[in-house]
Amino acid sequence: xxxxxxxxxxxxxxxxxxxxxxxxxxxxxxxxxxxxxxxxxxxxxxxxxxxxxxxxxxxxxxxxxxxxxxxxxxxxxxxxxxxxxxxxxxxxxxxxxxxxxxxxxxxxxxxxxxxxxxxxxxxxxxxxxxxxxxxxxxxxxxxxxxxxxxxxxxxxxxxxxxxxxxxx
Numbered sequence: 371x372x373x374x375x376x377x378x379x380x381x382x383x384x385x386x387x388x389x390x391x392x393x394x395x396x397x398x399x400x401x402x403x404x405x406x407x408x409x410x411x412x413x414x415x416x417x418x419x420x421x422x423x424x425x426x427x428x429x430x431x432x433x434x435x436x437x438x439x440x441x442x443x444x445x446x447x448x449x450x451x452x453x454x455x456x457x458x459x460x461x462x463x464x465x466x467x468x469x470x471x472x473x474x475x476x477x478x479x480x481x482x483x484x485x486x487x488x489x490x491x492x493x494x495x496x497x498x499x500x501x502x503x504x505x506x507x508x509x510x511x512x513x514x515x516x517x518x519x520x521x522x523x524x525x526x527x528x529x530x531x532x533x534x535x536x537x538x
Contacts, residue, residue: 373398375431381406396438398426408434410441414450421452470500 373392381390383404390398395411406426412419423429423437441451473496481489 373431378406378426378431392431392435394438394442396423396434398434408437410438410451412441412445412451414445414452419450419452421455470496473500 373390377390378398381388381398381400383400383402385402387402388400389409390400392398397409397411399407399409401407408423408426408429410421410423412421421441423434423441426434429437444451444454477489477493477496484492
């Protein structure tokens with residue numbers, strides 16, 4: 371039987387995580403501490419998956435059903451909704467601030483405090499670091515961000531003044 375707004379609103383937490391099932395894979399998960407999350411269970415490529423659709427009351431029952439329907443349309447078109455969401459996040463992150471943009475902005479703001487030779491040395495090092503990060507390393511799942519292990523790998527090859535090395 372489908373959920374109603376009243377049933378969702380009156381749902382109380384229990385000693386264990388409980389699930390109030392709606393229809394076509396949508397359910398409301400209620401934690402013992404009282405948090406309520408909309409989730410969608412689906413299968414893609416023969417594997418069972420779960421997608422979070424938002425937190426109640428920020429996302430109403432109607433909105434959760436709309437999001438479920440959008441995800442089911444993606445599945446029908448042969449697209450994994452979880453992978454599509456991750457790809458959207460990676461694309462959004464890549465359109466944002468890069469290391470080079472932030473580094474050059476910081477250099478420009480602190481430029482008046484330095485002598486010309488210090489400013490030149492720092493910008494040269496920043497350009498070297500930027501070159502090490504481009505193009506970004508790919509993760510096994512196709513993501514394009516570097517991550518901590520990728521940074522460690524790339525920074526271990528850098529020589530710092532006074533023979534200081536990064537220790538990880």
